[in-house]
Amino acid sequence: MSRARTREVVATVDVLMPPEDVMYALGIGSRTTLDKYVAAGWLSAPVEVGPPRRNGSAGRVAWLKSEVDAFILARAAARPVASPLAAFDGASQPA
Template identity: 70%
Template structure:
């Protein structure tokens, strides 16, 4: 396989984020993270380990691309003050 093809494949592969790394990155506890997922406010994790006895999920991780999209959507939704909003050109001294 050529190096160019290997780089192309590498670009299409997503990355898993471990829960500890994710919680540190977005600044929330595991309880908050689980509540956000349950309420549909945050992407659901991907099960990457075997299912434990009793039907509980084994090891889970989040797809970096989904977390990045969530972060960008949150940033885009924030109210950004317009720096020109306080400017009233008619009442400014000449």
């Protein structure tokens, strides 16, 4: 007699992005710049996904995709966007 195996479907809460993917998404060319964004508080700190190194520093790290997306959307929302009609003066437009 065999037992029926069932698989539980687990919804993915978030996706982890390695530093290289985060740099590509943000248009950053170096890991140093990425670390400066974190140190300045602009970007959230990464999640440690690997064991610490022998010297005590952090092992492999990754960022939550939702936090990287939120950073991108916040930067886009903060930019000055001119209205397409701002260049026209209402008095000089034909009736």
